[in-house]
Structures are given as structure tokens and as C-alpha cells.
């Protein structure tokens with residue numbers, strides 16, 4: 001275990017020591033100036049609202065956030081700018097169409113500006129003075145979107161303030177920077193909070209996500225006026241990491257709700273429509289035409305793939321300007337409700353997001369998750385596993401879904417396709433947990449808990465917050481919180497599950513070893529969370545080939561012996 005390959009990390013300034021007491025001083029002495037500066041900057045900008053454990057600031061309801069962001073996005077435009085531009089002149093030019101509320105620049109194969117006007121009318125005013133480009137040999141399709149291209153009639157004068165533009169970063173830190181930050185942290189808790197701060201979606205990135213949905217909505221509205229395209233999944237459930245995909249949901253139900261209001265007196269007017277044999281075929285047909293439309297007319301939409309035979313049909317494409325990989329679905333209201341549930345869990349206790357981000361990052365570092373669909377565990381499943389684990393603490397850190405249902409009032413009631421998706425949506429009605437365990441302890445216990453979980457017979461169930469007998473034989477069974485007869489991790493193979501168990505045991509072992517070594521002087525090795533993100537020995541192929549599986553069992557036994565000896569020691573000390 002001690003001879004773990006450090007690879008890239010050996011060259012890093014990893015002088016922070018393992019001793020809890022020494023860490024603050026070491027941190028100041030050993031962190032390179034740039035890292036300290038970066039840390040200071042982050043601490044200033046992010047504040048404690050998201051991460052501080054004492055954080056009890058009132059949080060907005062999911063629906064309020066969605067509504068606000070959506071409305072903001074409708075007043076916003078995306079502009080591809082020349083590389084050299086005067087920010088002052090740019091804003092002055094746009095202000096002719098109305099006051100600008102906020103703006104920011106970012107780089108993604110060119111310079112882009114996201115400009116939010118105070119009023120929606122300003123967008124129409126800008127569109128009115130915008131021309132369709134005339135191309136030499138090719139023909140342009142005259143689609144009037146809110147994604148513009150700004151050109152300079154004459155090159156910018158060198159003396160103007162062209163260099164003052166500050167671009168907002170839209171990507172997560174490199175692994176080198178991450179390791180530097182983690183190794184300079186003061187404690188494991190600090191490491192988890194640092195990782196959260198560095199990876200979570202920024203205000204600008206969230207805005208860009210809602211704007212991208214709003215731009216796609218404009219395209220879909222050509223066929224379905226009044227439709228809504230809503231983000232869901234990690235873009236909105238508070239567990240999104242910079243660079244995660246953008247899951248979108250084309251909502252056609254609002255159009256129907258609108259039409260029901262129009263019934264009056266004894267008359268009921270209905271649209272003449274075409275019928276198809278099933279809901280699924282309707283979904284496929286709708287997505288098929290939207291996919292075609294995005295492919296032919298959607299500015300910036302490239303690599304459009306129609307994946308219509310999937311369990312949940314979707315259109316996948318890249319939105320070049322924002323850099324997002326997008327998955328557009330329709331008829332997927334339950335997924336939106338799952339996003340709201342995760343948002344609530346993420347907001348209930350500040351430890352939840354910090355732990356989920358670290359577990360997701362750990363899983364990615366060890367290739368337990370992948371961006372390619374396959375037999376791997378998904379981030380969604382991992383998040384549900386963390387929630388379940390936090391429900392199992394004593395006292396529980398998170399309430400069960402059934403309990404959240406008992407707190408719901410009439411307005412919270414929600415039935416989707418026959419499934420009861422009711423839970424309380426007002427945070428103020430949920431009592432905070434009395435559990436004060438540290439993130440360090442929770443991380444360690446998470447690995448131990450799942451390193452020893454009886455996956456062969458038990459199912460993970462956040463509705464009831466307790467293990468249940470598995471209703472079917474999939475290696476990993478995690479009950480879908482709303483469609484309770486479904487397993488959200490049905491795709492996970494036995495070998496992937498075993499890999500997860502082995503790594504969980506190894507990680508628990510590493511953290512226990514560190515506890516033991518705390519009082520002895522240590523060398524310049526990554527510690528805490530940083531050590532967990534290093535390549536694993538238990539799962540390296542050479543070892544796996546030599547000995548079929550015993551690494552994990554050995555670690556489990558060693559872990560138990562460490563635990564029993566530390567219990568004996570503490571009993572002796574107490575005595």
C-alpha cells in the first residue's frame with residue numbers, strides 16, 4: 001500500500017503533512033504562491049452560503065429558481081465576438097437597445113459574450129437591426145435566433161482598451177491544480193469543501209446552461225409554439241460539476257394546460273390532431289423532427305444524433321458555442337421531479353454536496369464512472385447511494401423520502417403517470433439534523449459501509465431509508481425513488497460492482513492508516529482525499545492477474561484488525 005505509484009504527482013509540491021495539528025502552518029509554508037492566491041480568491045468569491053457547515057441561509061425553492069433563471073435567459077443573448085474588442089464600446093453599442101443588466105465573456109474556440117438585457121424587448125430591437133450574412137459560395141438559412149455574430153467594420157485601434165476583457169472560466173481545474181489545492185488544505189474536511197468549490201457550477205456557467213435551453217426552445221417553438229425546454233439532471237440538481245452534460249426536457253404539457261383555460265360555457269374546442277398508436281411513438285416522432293430542425297437550422301448545434309430507440313428516446317448534440325454536450329428528451333417529467341428531490345437533499349445539509357462531489361470525483365478518478373454508456377455506475381446512482389448512507393447515520397443526516405412525503409401539503413401533491421411523486425418542497429418545514437459528524441468521518445464511513453454492504457441480497461432504498469431484500473437478481477439494486485418497481489442501476493455488471501467494493505475497501509483502509517500515522521512524522525506524500533484519487537493498487541491489472549480477488553479481502557481483514565486494535569487502544573486510554 002505504501003509503495004503506491006505517484007505518477008504525475010511526484011513532481012508536485014506536496015509538502016503538507018498528515019498531522020492535523022501541523023497542517024495550517026505547513027500549508028502557508030509549502031503552498032506555492034499562485035495556489036495560495038487562488039485559494040484566497042475562491043474563498044472570497046464563494047462565501048459560505050453553499051459550503052459552510054453552519055450554513056442555514058434560507059434557500060430558494062426549486063421552482064422559484066427555475067422560473068427566475070428561465071425568465072432571465074429569455075432576456076439574454078449570446079454573441080460571438082471578435083478576439084480584440086473594447087468592452088466599453090461593446091456595451092455602449094448594445095445599450096442602444098435598452099439597459100444591460102449583466103454580462104460576461106468566456107472563451108470556447110473564440111470569444112463569446114453573454115448579455116442579459118433588463119427587458120425582453122431589447123432582444124427584439126437587436127434582432128431588428130441584425131442582418132443575415134451573405135456568403136460567397138454557400139447559402140445561409142435565414143434563421144433569426146438570439147445567437148449573434150459581431151463583426152468590426154474597421155479593425156480596432158491599438159490604443160483603445162482592448163486588453164481589459166476578463167473571461168470567466170467554464171471548466172474545472174486540471175488534476176495538477178486540484179492536487180496542489182488538496183495537498184495544501186488544512187484538513188480532510190477542508191479538502192472536501194475545496195473540491196466542491198472548485199468543481200461546482202459557477203453562476204455564469206448556470207446562466208449559460210439556462211440560456212442554451214432557451215435558445216433550443218426558440219427552435220422547438222417553430223413547431224410547438226408555447227413549448228418549454230427545461231434543464232434537468234446535474235445542471236440544476238446542485239450536484240453538477242463544471243463540464244457536465246446538459247440534460248434538457250422538451251415540455252409540451254404547458255401548452256395543454258394553457259388550452260384547458262380556454263374552455264368556456266358549454267363549448268369545448270379541441271385541436272384537430274394526428275394520432276399515433278402510443279405515447280412512445282409520439283415522443284419518437286416529435287424528437288425526430290426537432291432533431292432534424294436542430295441539425296438543419298439550429299445555430300451552433302453540431303453532431304446531432306437521434307437516439308430514438310433508447311428506453312428514453314433522446315436527441316444528442318453538441319452546442320458548439322457553449323461547449324455543452326446536450327441530451328434533449330421529452331415526456332420525461334419524472335426525471336425533472338428527481339432533480340428537484342436531489343436539489344432538496346443537497347440544500348438540507350451542507351455536508352451532502354461536499355460528500356457527493358468527492359465521491360463522484362473519486363469514482364471518476366478510478367474509472368468507476370464514464371461518459372460512455374455501459375455497465376458502469378452512473379453519477380445519479382452514486383448520488384442516491386450517498387443520500388442513502390446519510391439517511392443511515394445515527395442520528396440521520398437526511399430524512400427519508402417517505403418522511404418528506406408526510407410533510408407535504410395539498411400544493412405539493414404530484415402524481416406523474418400514476419406514480420406518487422409527492423414530497424415537501426418548502427425547506428423551512430424540514431427540521432435540520434442534530435448530527436454533527438465531520439466530513440472526514442463520513443467519507444471514511446461511506447467507504448466502509450459500502451465496502452461491506454450485502455449487495456448480493458439487499459437493495460438501496462431512499463424512500464424508506466433502509467435496506468430491503470432485492471426484488472430481482474441484478475448485481476446492484478437501487479430502487480428508483482418514484483417508479484419504485486425500477487432499478488436505477490440495472491446496467492451495472494458484477495465486475496463493475498466488485499471494482500467499486502474493492503476500491504471502497506482500499507479507500508477506507510488508506511484513511512484508517514492515515515489516522516494511525518497522524519502522530520508520526522510523515523514524508524511528502526499526498527494525504528486524505530488526494531491520496532484516494534491516486535491510481536489504486538488493489539485494482540491494478542498486474543496484481544489482479546497474480547491473485548484473483550484477495551487484495552480486497554485482505555484489505556477488509558486488515559481494516560478490521562486496525563479498527564479492533566484502535567478500539568482496544570482507546571479503551572485502554574480511557575481506562
Ligand code: GTP
Nearest residue numbers: 233234235244245247335338339378379380480488
Ligand atoms: P451527470 O450528467 O453524470 O453529471 O449526472 P446527471 O445526474 O445529470 O445524470 P444523467 O445525465 O445520466 O441523467 C440526468 C437525470 O436523469 C438524472 O439526474 C436523473 O434525474 C435521471 N436519470 C438518470 N438515470 C436514471 C435512471 O436510471 N432512472 C431514472 N428514473 N432516472 C434517471
Ligand code: MG
Nearest residue numbers: 233234245247
Ligand atoms: Mg447529466
